[in-house]
Amino acid sequence: MQGDEETVARILNSLKFRPKGMTITDISRQLNINRNSIAKYLHILLISGQVEVQVLGNAKVYTISDRIPISSMLSCSSDLIVVLDEDARVIHVNKGYLTFTGREESDLIGRKVTEADLPLLTTPGIAEMIEECNAGTGTTREVEYDGNDRTCYFRLKFIPTVFEGGNKGVIAIMEDVTSLKETEEALKKSEERYRTIVEDQTDLICRFLPDGTLTFANSAFCRYFALPCEEILGTTIYSYILEDDRDIVKAEISGLTGEKPVCVSEYRVILPQEGREWRSSKDIFWHMWTTRLITPNPADDSREYQIVGRDITREKEREGMVKRYYKYMEFLAQTAMNFIDMPPGTDIFRNIGKHLQILVPEALYIVVFACHNEDSDITIRFDGGGPIPEHFAGIAGCAPEKMVAELAGKGWNGLLQGELIKLNGEMEFLLDGIATRSQAKKIKKELDLGGIYMMGLTAGSSLLGGTFFLLPKGSELKDQYVIETYLHQASSALKHFGAVDEP
Numbered sequence: 001m002q003g004d005e006e007t008v009a010r011i012l013n014s015l016k017f018r019p020k021g022m023t024i025t026d027i028s029r030q031l032n033i034n035r036n037s038i039a040k041y042l043h044i045l046l047i048s049g050q051v052e053v054q055v056l057g058n059a060k061v062y063t064i065s066d067r068i069p070i071s072s073m074l075s076c077s078s079d080l081i082v083v084l085d086e087d088a089r090v091i092h093v094n095k096g097y098l099t100f101t102g103r104e105e106s107d108l109i110g111r112k113v114t115e116a117d118l119p120l121l122t123t124p125g126i127a128e129m130i131e132e133c134n135a136g137t138g139t140t141r142e143v144e145y146d147g148n149d150r151t152c153y154f155r156l157k158f159i160p161t162v163f164e165g166g167n168k169g170v171i172a173i174m175e176d177v178t179s180l181k182e183t184e185e186a187l188k189k190s191e192e193r194y195r196t197i198v199e200d201q202t203d204l205i206c207r208f209l210p211d212g213t214l215t216f217a218n219s220a221f222c223r224y225f226a227l228p229c230e231e232i233l234g235t236t237i238y239s240y241i242l243e244d245d246r247d248i249v250k251a252e253i254s255g256l257t258g259e260k261p262v263c264v265s266e267y268r269v270i271l272p273q274e275g276r277e278w279r280s281s282k283d284i285f286w287h288m289w290t291t292r293l294i295t296p297n298p299a300d301d302s303r304e305y306q307i308v309g310r311d312i313t314r315e316k317e318r319e320g321m322v323k324r325y326y327k328y329m330e331f332l333a334q335t336a337m338n339f340i341d342m343p344p345g346t347d348i349f350r351n352i353g354k355h356l357q358i359l360v361p362e363a364l365y366i367v368v369f370a371c372h373n374e375d376s377d378i379t380i381r382f383d384g385g386g387p388i389p390e391h392f393a394g395i396a397g398c399a400p401e402k403m404v405a406e407l408a409g410k411g412w413n414g415l416l417q418g419e420l421i422k423l424n425g426e427m428e429f430l431l432d433g434i435a436t437r438s439q440a441k442k443i444k445k446e447l448d449l450g451g452i453y454m455m456g457l458t459a460g461s462s463l464l465g466g467t468f469f470l471l472p473k474g475s476e477l478k479d480q481y482v483i484e485t486y487l488h489q490a491s492s493a494l495k496h497f498g499a500v501d502e503p
Contacts, residue, residue: 007031007037008041008044010031011027011031011038011041011042011045012045014027014030014031015027015062015063015064016064018063019064021054021061022062023059024060024062027042027062045062048163049162050065051065052064052065077094077173078096079096079175080094080096080097080120080154080173080174080175080176081094081097081171081173081174082121082171082172082174083161083169083170083171084170084171084172085168085169086134086168086169086170087112088112088113088114088130088170089110089111089113090111090112090113091109091110092109093108093109097174101118101119113127114127119145120143120145120156120174123143125141126141126156129141129156130158132158133158134160134170136160137160138159138160139158141156142154142177143156151178152176152178153177153178153181154175154177155174155175156174156175157172157173157174157175158170158171158172158173159171201218201220202220202310203308203309203310204218204221204224204307204308204309205218205221205306205307205308205309206221207304207307208237208305209304209305210303210305212237213235213236214232214233214234214235215233216233217229217233224311225240225271226271240270241268241269242267242268242269242284244268245267245268249265252265253291256293256305261292261293261294262290262291262292263290263291264288264289264290266286266287266288266289266312267286267287267289268287269285269309269311271283271285286312286313287309287310287312288309288310288312290307290308290309291305291306292306292308293305294306324479328479328482331359331482331486332482332485335355335486335489335490336489339489339493339496342493347381348490348493349369349465350368350381350382352368352457352487353367353467354382355486356469356483357384359479359482359483359486360469360471362471363384363469363470363471364449364470364472365470366382366384366467366468366469367384367467367468367469368381368465368466368467369382369466369467370465371415371463371465371466381465384469414456415454415455415456415463415466416463417456418455418458419455420453420454420455420480420484420487421453421455422477423451423452423453423454423468449470449471449473450471450472450473450475451470451471451475451476451477452469452470452471453468453469453477454467454468454469455468455483455484455487457487457490457494458491459491459494459495464495465494467487
């Protein structure tokens with residue numbers, strides 16, 4: 001045994017003065033010892049960690065290991081450390097563990113873990129982990145420890161090691177992770193509170209990645225788009241935006257930085273439909289969105305954005321109504337002045353027709369006519385053009401303008417009310433005396449007509465004239481009160497002029 005120790009010492013001494021290392025052959029020649037013996041001793045030194053080996057081609061070069069005394073290393077660590085031999089006996093403990101347990105080093109050295117009743121190391125399941133580590137597999141586990149005044153959490157690491165001499169052992173490192181656990185728990189509670197607040201919000205809230213993929217949507221967002229959360233997550237935020245606005249949205253989002261992390265904008269949002277983007281214009285809504293970059297690191301692919309949005313469609317509609325109101329008031333003021341300043345001999349019926357073309361630009365056909373009170377005859381004084389006059393001419397043999405026709409009793413009585421009336425597509429009586437009922441229906445079908453509106457120009461119980469206009473199918477007459485107001489204005493002008501005959 002003494003000879004082995006002397007040989008080991010000679011090998012280590014030779015390596016000590018050769019910092020670049022020596023091969024087995026180099027050491028064998030220098031010490032005049034058989035190569036096989038040198039290889040055996042180097043293997044033992046390698047296992048014990050006293051030497052290191054580096055393979056260079058076919059040769060193995062051995063050098064002295066850079067070693068730090070374990071006692072010095074353990075005393076510098078803030079973790080709790082216990083060193084055990086292969087029989088789970090304590091061979092070293094650092095000051096941190098002694099302070100934590102309130103024990104003396106002399107009470108622990110040489111005793112087995114189970115005999116010494118060591119805190120943390122006697123937790124159920126730890127003995128099996130120590131055995132597994134002795135077999136060469138390091139393990140890690142978190143344990144909960146109930147102290148005197150609070151609960152602590154430790155992360156236990158068991159590292160297999162080899163001591164000088166080749167004996168195996170285990171280093172148990174116990175890291176206090178209580179602060180980390182408390183921080184994680186506080187973060188978890190904070191996130192739960194945040195989610196609760198977000199879920200209770202009536203605003204639409206969502207988060208998405210730089211490519212637009214949605215990673216979170218609150219209940220309000222899901223309810224608004226009438227989709228379950230699992231169907232929304234994974235879709236792109238841009239699929240909920242009108243296609244005409246998508247490039248604007250993408251440009252604004254890509255422009256967000258750490259210096260400018262927020263933008264507030266108004267966009268048009270759609271309700272996604274299977275096979276098409278929206279059913280009609282009624283499925284397009286105005287939204288105000290506040291978009292925030294919540295991880296402002298341009299170099300980090302984990303960037304994420306958050307949107308808080310709300311539907312402002314009604315506000316937009318009210319804003320539009322106010323604008324239209326001022327526009328129409330200006331229009332009515334202008335037409336009133338036109339009627340007042342109208343020179344003698346002006347064709348007032350033509351003026352009324354031109355004004356109606358401005359008020360009802362979607363109309364396919366507008367007619368203004370004069371009435372003769374002694375009978376139910378009317379004279380068409382303004383013909384709005386379009387495809388209908390060709391049908392009139394084909395049936396009656398002349399253009400509608402200046403045509404004299406007899407108005408049916410139903411139409412006459414309706415005009416006398418002096419209100420705008422929707423005829424629900426009843427075109428037959430309008431052509432009474434010009435075309436048969438079957439011809440009238442044919443005209444309506446060929447032109448794909450929708451609503452037919454009419455209103456009389458009255459002065460008391462007298463019918464001075466009237467108008468009717470035809471809309472395309474699916475179209476609704478907007479702002480009817482403005483049209484009625486204008487036609488009342490026109491009735492007053494007719495009464496003032498007292499001119500219902502053709503000039």
